[in-house]
Each structure stands twice: as structure tokens, then as C-alpha cells.
Amino acid sequence: MKIERLTKGLSLKRSVENGTQEQRDAVIGIISSVRKKGDSALHEWTRKFDGAELSELQVSSLEIDEAADSISSEMADVIKEAAENIRSFHTKQLRNSWMTTDGTGTLLGQKVTPLDSVGVYVPGGKAAYPSSVLMNVIPARTAGVKRIVMVTPPDRDGKLPAGVLAAAKIAGVDEIYKVGGAQAVAALAYGTETISPVDKIVGPGNIYVALAKREVFGDVDIDMIAGPSEIAILADETAIASEVAADLLSQAEHDERASSVLITTSAELAEGVSKEVEKQLSALPKEPIARSSIKDFGRIYVAETMEAAVEAVNDIAPEHLEVMTENPIELLGQIRHAGAIFLGRYSSEPVGDYFAGPNHVLPTNGTARFSSPLNVEDFQKKSSVIMYSKQAFGQNAAKIAAFARLEGLEAHARAIESRLGE
Amino acid sequence: MKIERLTKGLSLKRSVENGTQEQRDAVIGIISSVRKKGDSALHEWTRKFDGAELSELQVSSLEIDEAADSISSEMADVIKEAAENIRSFHTKQLRNSWMTTDGTGTLLGQKVTPLDSVGVYVPGGKAAYPSSVLMNVIPARTAGVKRIVMVTPPDRDGKLPAGVLAAAKIAGVDEIYKVGGAQAVAALAYGTETISPVDKIVGPGNIYVALAKREVFGDVDIDMIAGPSEIAILADETAIASEVAADLLSQAEHDERASSVLITTSAELAEGVSKEVEKQLSALPKEPIARSSIKDFGRIYVAETMEAAVEAVNDIAPEHLEVMTENPIELLGQIRHAGAIFLGRYSSEPVGDYFAGPNHVLPTNGTARFSSPLNVEDFQKKSSVIMYSKQAFGQNAAKIAAFARLEGLEAHARAIESRLGE
Structure with a gap:
């Protein structure tokens, strides 16, 4: 597996499949x-x-x-x-659903359906x-x-x-x-x-x-149109090369276009993982797929500092991120962009694919910058609820009509004023 | 304004603008x-x-x-x-962000960013x-x-x-x-x-x-691609015709393609609103736009029962819904699909356009069936967090590997088993 020095502005983004x-x-x-x-x-x-x-x-x-x-x-x-x-x-x-009420008798809220x-x-x-x-x-x-x-x-x-x-x-x-x-x-x-x-x-x-x-x-x-699967592993010298390699390969067996990336502060781990990947690859039933994926989209980056390594993770915004460092939870606050974050040695990515409970449908191709894992809210929607009281209306009618007229919407102003007759 | 009897399966959906x-x-x-x-x-x-x-x-x-x-x-x-x-x-x-922990020491959660x-x-x-x-x-x-x-x-x-x-x-x-x-x-x-x-x-x-x-x-x-603005008003005999008409016209002045619909159980209100719309139209600065909108996309439907009227609202899934009935909050539970719901006489739609607090960027063209008003969560995203404990891993490793093998993903199974050495 290829080892490179980490440089700034890393991205694994590939063009979206638009078909012929x-x-x-x-x-x-x-x-x-x-x-x-x-x-x-x-x-x-x-x-x-x-x-x-x-x-x-x-x-x-x-x-x-x-x-x-x-x-x-x-x-x-x-x-x-x-x-x-x-x-x-x-x-x-x-x-x-939630609501807020105030002293004038107005109710505002969101109805969840x-x-x-x-x-x-x-x-x-x-x-x-x-x-x-x-x-x-x-x-x-x-x-x-x-x-x-x-x-x-x-x-x-x-x-x-x-x-x-x-x-x-x-x-x-x-x-x-x-x-x-x-x-x-x-x-x-x-x-x-x-x-x-x-x-x-x-x-x-x-x-x-x-x-x-x-x-x-x-x-x-x-839902989102999914791209090929991705894993990024953030590791220091405490990680175990054979485990890191096995996790990289569990992505690589999915698809020739899957991408598996290790970012580490340890040059020694980098060497160890590279060797382990080669060793484990040869014994895999899906060796041809995994080998092609590792060759084209597999990389090991050696970072000068953990800060630089974390920033590279945020640049990539990977679908899956494993953090195998001495104290992974310390880094959680700095990780802004990742679909699912697996912390520590026992959170191998298949734990999340099958069993732990969080969803395995995750944003790919850098879209973790702005998208979330599939979740319950993808199957609910909200309606705003506005029940304005007579008192609130009386206090604010002139302001609302003025705002409407600032925008040149006279019928809006008159809709408000039609209630002021009595 | 045209008055019709309410029939089943009402829809105001228009084809999405895809451009030439x-x-x-x-x-x-x-x-x-x-x-x-x-x-x-x-x-x-x-x-x-x-x-x-x-x-x-x-x-x-x-x-x-x-x-x-x-x-x-x-x-x-x-x-x-x-x-x-x-x-x-x-x-x-x-x-x-939230988390859940259990007796094995596992932490699961969602990080909100x-x-x-x-x-x-x-x-x-x-x-x-x-x-x-x-x-x-x-x-x-x-x-x-x-x-x-x-x-x-x-x-x-x-x-x-x-x-x-x-x-x-x-x-x-x-x-x-x-x-x-x-x-x-x-x-x-x-x-x-x-x-x-x-x-x-x-x-x-x-x-x-x-x-x-x-x-x-x-x-x-x-965000969503917005269509022309829409209002549906659900009213019984307690609503005041001049106010209902003014609210219908506040949508109509936006755009020739805006749609303004009244659904009422009162034939008398229907007649009154129809006359009021004509009267108020003539005095509007944007009369040509509003008149064209009311002619092409304005309708008054008279419903046999309030249940049928509410079901018609759900069929339409309007951007804005006003409920002007004797006790509007009684109907809230039956309303499944609407962008924003304005309850009662003093919740004229411009109250929400400008001032009350809920967002005026709302799902149009029937998309309230599956979309929400613009909200804070549109500017946040979530990452799953999985920190599996050694104990949980030990209890579940064999099950996870078995599931992976059921799906023919051997490298997934081996990633799990690579941790079982010690």
C-alpha cells in the first residue's frame, strides 16, 4: 500500500455518477x-x-x-x-411536537408528523x-x-x-x-x-x-444518491497494524471504487499496515476487488502532528472514520465532518455495519460536510403552527402592515388591517 | 371567484419548472x-x-x-x-449532541455540528x-x-x-x-x-x-426549489368573509401563478367571500396580477362535512393553511400535511410572513407531504458516534462475523476476528 507524506487540502472527492x-x-x-x-x-x-x-x-x-x-x-x-x-x-x-406560549395568549410551535x-x-x-x-x-x-x-x-x-x-x-x-x-x-x-x-x-x-x-x-x-464506500482511519503509534489493515480491507472488498485511507502520526505504523495489507489481501476471497480498490484508492498518509491529521480528516469528510489513538474521545470535539465516527480499538467498522444500532446508510463522497446518516427525522416532517392572540395582533398589526408596505405588498397590509375594524 | 362542490382527491400540484x-x-x-x-x-x-x-x-x-x-x-x-x-x-x-451509555461501557450517540x-x-x-x-x-x-x-x-x-x-x-x-x-x-x-x-x-x-x-x-x-406561493383556508360559518377574502388576495398579489383556495362547510360564507374578493380586487395596486391568479388558480369549494374539508386539505398539502373555524385547535390533530398552519382569526398569513417568528420559507406544490419549513436543522448535520467497549465486543463479535458472512463479506468478518487474538 502506498505511503505518502500528508499535504494540505486532501480530498477523496470523485465526480458524481450522472450516467450516459x-x-x-x-x-x-x-x-x-x-x-x-x-x-x-x-x-x-x-x-x-x-x-x-x-x-x-x-x-x-x-x-x-x-x-x-x-x-x-x-x-x-x-x-x-x-x-x-x-x-x-x-x-x-x-x-x-413542541410549542411555546406567552403572556398575550399566542401559541407558536412545530407539529411533527x-x-x-x-x-x-x-x-x-x-x-x-x-x-x-x-x-x-x-x-x-x-x-x-x-x-x-x-x-x-x-x-x-x-x-x-x-x-x-x-x-x-x-x-x-x-x-x-x-x-x-x-x-x-x-x-x-x-x-x-x-x-x-x-x-x-x-x-x-x-x-x-x-x-x-x-x-x-x-x-x-x-434519500441521497450513494457513492462508493469510504473509510478513513486516524491512528497513532498505539494502534495495532494487523487490525488497522483488516479494517481498511473490509471497505476495499465492497467495490473496486471503494476508498480506504490511513492517516497516522507514526511512520512505523504506516510501514506495518502497508505490509499487513499485502499479507491479508492474498488470503481474501474477494482479493481481486480489494486489490484493485487498494491500488487505485488506498493510501497511507504520514502526518507531522495529530492536529494536521485531524484537519485532513475534516478535509476528506469521510463516510466512515475510525479513531485508533491512545485517547480517542479527546479528538471527538475537533472532528467536524464524518458520517460515522468509530472510537477505539473495539469499534471496528463492521460493528456499525451490522449490529451496534446507528445507521449504516451514511453520506459519501465528501457530503458529510452537509449531510447526516439516515435517521428517524428523514421519515418525519414538520409544520409550523401559529396561533396569534387578539392582544398580540393588536400590539403588532401596524408593524406588520408597515413591513409589508416596505416590500410593496399592499394586499398583505390590507389583510392585516381588515381585522382592525372592530 | 368560482364556487364548486368539493370532490375527492383534490390536488393543486403543478408540473415542476424544469426550464427549456x-x-x-x-x-x-x-x-x-x-x-x-x-x-x-x-x-x-x-x-x-x-x-x-x-x-x-x-x-x-x-x-x-x-x-x-x-x-x-x-x-x-x-x-x-x-x-x-x-x-x-x-x-x-x-x-x-446526545449519547447513550450502557453497563458494558459502550457509548453510542449523535454529534451535532x-x-x-x-x-x-x-x-x-x-x-x-x-x-x-x-x-x-x-x-x-x-x-x-x-x-x-x-x-x-x-x-x-x-x-x-x-x-x-x-x-x-x-x-x-x-x-x-x-x-x-x-x-x-x-x-x-x-x-x-x-x-x-x-x-x-x-x-x-x-x-x-x-x-x-x-x-x-x-x-x-x-434547499428546496420553490414553486409559486399557495394558501388554503379552511373555514366554517363563523369566519368573516371580508377577512377571508383579504387573506386569499394577499397570496394572489404575489404572482399570476399563485394559488388561493377556500374550503368551507358554509355555502353562505362561500357566496360572501366570492363577492368580497371581487370588491377588494378592484382596489388593489397589483390588481392585474391578483386578478389573473384568482381567475386561473383561485377556487372556493363547499364541503358537505368538516371531515371531508380536512381530508381535502391533506390532499392538497398547502404551503400556507389558515383555519378559521369556531375552535381551530380541535382540528390540528387531523391536519397531516401543510407547511405552516395559521389558527384562528388573528393569525392572518402576513403575521407569519413577517413577524411571528416561524420561517416563511415553506414547502410548495404539495411537497409539504414530505418536507418541512426552513429551520435550524437545515444548517446542522449529524455524525453517528460509536465507542464499543471490550466487553460488548467480546459478547457480540461472533454474531457480527456471522452476519457479515451471511452477506458474503469475509473481510468484514475477519476485521472483527482480528481483535479476538488476545
Whole structure:
């Protein structure tokens, strides 16, 4: 693994995937066919892209129960315990509506309301992760969303992966449909005979899914478009090279475009990690992917001071940050930009991917500068509440009318003054 | 004003303004020129679009002070009192970082951090509203954003409106630049010699500004793209026709595309409001705009029951909702979708536009189904914090590794197991 001296203004930012013109045109065509032809378009695209001939789009409760029963009871218990941890952490994020009142009798506040309905996209094939089902569904359920719909592409036999169905049952999904790609996004946004539309679509997908989400945004809400996964590790001489290397590789196995970066004040650790990465790489089942990722997007930076190292972390704004230093909590206050911050030796990143409770859907590609992990508030919205009293109105009517006239909005001023008659 | 019987499935949703291909190409060209040529591109576009030859892009503190002094002291006091009300309401929205700990010594939490820097776009000409400066700047300042930059196009003499500069001074803007349009958005997103880039861009603008915000989204964050203004009024027989009519017209004067809707259980009120609207319209300075808006997008619906009327409100998800019924707070629990809810006779909508404290930047075009008013949290973001204890790790390592292997992610499992050596 390449070792460099840390320089200022580090950035791992890569250009956002906007797709080719051909891909964009294809997505627009698919969406328009679903809006026009509904279910029959869904069947047609599923035949074409997934090679499956479906009699029913919706997964039956029998299919769900059979899938759930096919998982070993030990594994089911692990998924349930993870779900419970996720639920517990996200329940702590819940907001109440609030109000403030004053001596004049005026009430001001914010009313917090869950979204009516949410659609969760789950990719097919190898990227059909049960953990991703939990992480997207549980915050919506916790927020109080009444209707949660899952869509995911079937295999050629029209089946869905048992792990995904089991996780959906544990997380509490209301409806599951065998449909993927841009056609699934279109169905969620605009509805068909079988699938009623939703208010927000979340979950990862391939470039067609990402482009379709962009296209329907505004008619419905969407989550962020995720980029390749990233980890930055901030370490001093107390970190253990084999553990640091293993954590870097756990990102690298995801994707050739994943990025794994170590920033350390210890030249000795840098050397040790570089060697360990090479050693562990050779023994990995996904060696080709991980090797390519480490070669293109893996770096070790040696910093002069811990201050410079922390500033580099803020410049990168990584999706995942591990802090493996003697006293990691001392550095927490200086870290401004990171999706999730893992402190200390026992907070290896997979602890958060699967089990601890915080969400694993995190801002990538430097967007941690301005975005947050998926959370309960992504599934709630607020309405301002204004109940002005007669007394407050009387005290302030002239001021409000004057402000409106300063802006040339006479009808606004007259709306106020229409109440002053009596 | 047209009166109809209420039917099910009411929607005022209009197609989102995506601009013409020509406009999109123009915006892409402008952004690319600013990225390449920096300040000199800004001067060039300002010459072309605003007819102004500027020696300096940045507004000097002398210019700001002179503008602030040119406002009458009564008006300045009104703006200051409004600013104080807005600050007070938004301060109540502030979140703390929080944590949870358990008996194993594990700490989990969310760290709340303000954005580093924010850009506020303020339109020029007649839409240069001081109230809009307050509503966009104060929540960012309250959130703890360190650097707030305002951009707004100059007039032909290179000047900015005094009211806008005075409001910027009161709200506490750090830097003001005389630049508007897509070129201003590009400068905020990517920076020039004079203007350092920001992390998020908020504020209303014309179609070029909206298209430019869409274009830079992802590199920086943006607020929602606002559509035309809307009001829905829910009223029973206790409402006073002249007041309801005046409130409908206060929206209609904004824009030919603004929409003003009354939903009432009283046929008598419907008749009265229809007549009052006609009477008041003729006396308005902005009569042509308001008349066109009322004709195309103004409607009175008579509902059989209050339940049906409330359900229609939820279908519309209006930007502004006024409830003028005998006991408006009784209905609050049934209202799920509205940007701001004004309860009772003395909560005329301009009370919220200018003075009460809640934000006047609200979700339009039915997006109140899934969006919130601009608020302090739009200028903060969260990082998950995970500090797993040795004990928790020991208890759960095997489960986490098993979950990773279920998903075929061996390097994840090994990252966990690398800590089990000792």
C-alpha cells in the first residue's frame, strides 16, 4: 500500500455518477411506460431485464413465512438482535411536537408528523443485503410511517433471496413487490393498478435506479444518491497494524471504487499496515476487488502532528472514520465532518455495519460536510403552527402592515388591517 | 371567484419548472465559465445581464452602514423586532449532541455540528425582500454557521437595495457580493479568487438560479426549489368573509401563478367571500396580477362535512393553511400535511410572513407531504458516534462475523476476528 507524506487540502472527492445520455434516455423511457401502462409495463420490463415471468407482482405472506423459516434459528436470532439494537438507537432520535406560549395568549410551535408512506428499494443479486433492509425500514417504522413498501428484483425463477425476506419480516415491511430497476422507482413514485404510490423512496441501487430517483425527485422525496464506500482511519503509534489493515480491507472488498485511507502520526505504523495489507489481501476471497480498490484508492498518509491529521480528516469528510489513538474521545470535539465516527480499538467498522444500532446508510463522497446518516427525522416532517392572540395582533398589526408596505405588498397590509375594524 | 362542490382527491400540484433546453444549456455554460475564469467571468456576466460595471464584487462595510442609516428608525426598529422574534423561535429548534451509555461501557450517540459555511441568494429588483434575508440568514446564524455569505445582483449603477443591506446587517451576514443569476450560484459552489466556496446554498431565485442550484447539487447542498406561493383556508360559518377574502388576495398579489383556495362547510360564507374578493380586487395596486391568479388558480369549494374539508386539505398539502373555524385547535390533530398552519382569526398569513417568528420559507406544490419549513436543522448535520467497549465486543463479535458472512463479506468478518487474538 502506498505511503505518502500528508499535504494540505486532501480530498477523496470523485465526480458524481450522472450516467450516459443513453442511460438517461432509457430511464426516462421506462418511467414514461410505467406511467402509461402500469402493471403491464412492470411485467414487460421484468421479463426483459430479470428474465422472470411473474403471475403476481406482490410477494405472498406464504412466500415470506417460508423464507423466514428457511434461515437457521441462530442466524434469525442475530438478525432479530441487530434489529432490536437499531430500533433502540433510532427510537432515541424521535422528536415531539413542541410549542411555546406567552403572556398575550399566542401559541407558536412545530407539529411533527410521520410521512404517510415510504418505499424501500433493495438491490438484487449479490448486493441483496439483509442488513440494508433493516437499516432502511426500521427508522421509517420508528418514525411512525403507516405504510412501508419494499421493492426488489426477482431472479429468473421469480424468487427473492430468503435473507432479504426474513429481514423484511423482522423489520416489519407492509408490502413487498418483485420489481426492480427504474421501473420499480416509477411504480413507487406514480403508482400502478397493484402498487399505490409513496411519498419518499430510499435505498441503494445501480445507476438506473439512481437516475430514476433523480428523475422523480420533487414529485416524491428521495434519500441521497450513494457513492462508493469510504473509510478513513486516524491512528497513532498505539494502534495495532494487523487490525488497522483488516479494517481498511473490509471497505476495499465492497467495490473496486471503494476508498480506504490511513492517516497516522507514526511512520512505523504506516510501514506495518502497508505490509499487513499485502499479507491479508492474498488470503481474501474477494482479493481481486480489494486489490484493485487498494491500488487505485488506498493510501497511507504520514502526518507531522495529530492536529494536521485531524484537519485532513475534516478535509476528506469521510463516510466512515475510525479513531485508533491512545485517547480517542479527546479528538471527538475537533472532528467536524464524518458520517460515522468509530472510537477505539473495539469499534471496528463492521460493528456499525451490522449490529451496534446507528445507521449504516451514511453520506459519501465528501457530503458529510452537509449531510447526516439516515435517521428517524428523514421519515418525519414538520409544520409550523401559529396561533396569534387578539392582544398580540393588536400590539403588532401596524408593524406588520408597515413591513409589508416596505416590500410593496399592499394586499398583505390590507389583510392585516381588515381585522382592525372592530 | 368560482364556487364548486368539493370532490375527492383534490390536488393543486403543478408540473415542476424544469426550464427549456436552451435555458439549461445557458446555465451549464455560465457555470463552466465561472469555474474556468473565476472573478473575470463574474464581472463579464454582471456587465451582460445586470448592465453594471463593478470595480469591486464585495460590498464594503461603508456601503452597508450607509444603507442601514438610510432606513427610517421606525422601520429599522420593526425589522429588528421581527429579527428578534425569528431568532427566538429558531433558537428553540436547536439540537444538542446526545449519547447513550450502557453497563458494558459502550457509548453510542449523535454529534451535532453546524455547517462550516452557507451562501444565501437574494433576488434583485422587485423581489428583493428584506424579510427573505432575515428568514434565510437567521436560522443559519442560530445553527452556529461560522461564515454566511450573501449574493444578490446589483442594479445598473452597481447598487443594492437599502432594505436588503439593512436586513443583512441586522441578521448578521459576514460577506456580501454584488452578483446574481447562475454565475452567483457557480461562485458559491466552486469559488473564485474573491469568493470562497460554501457548503450549502439557500434562497429563492428565477429559473436560471433554480437550474443552477439543481446543477451544483451534490457538490454542495441546496434547499428546496420553490414553486409559486399557495394558501388554503379552511373555514366554517363563523369566519368573516371580508377577512377571508383579504387573506386569499394577499397570496394572489404575489404572482399570476399563485394559488388561493377556500374550503368551507358554509355555502353562505362561500357566496360572501366570492363577492368580497371581487370588491377588494378592484382596489388593489397589483390588481392585474391578483386578478389573473384568482381567475386561473383561485377556487372556493363547499364541503358537505368538516371531515371531508380536512381530508381535502391533506390532499392538497398547502404551503400556507389558515383555519378559521369556531375552535381551530380541535382540528390540528387531523391536519397531516401543510407547511405552516395559521389558527384562528388573528393569525392572518402576513403575521407569519413577517413577524411571528416561524420561517416563511415553506414547502410548495404539495411537497409539504414530505418536507418541512426552513429551520435550524437545515444548517446542522449529524455524525453517528460509536465507542464499543471490550466487553460488548467480546459478547457480540461472533454474531457480527456471522452476519457479515451471511452477506458474503469475509473481510468484514475477519476485521472483527482480528481483535479476538488476545
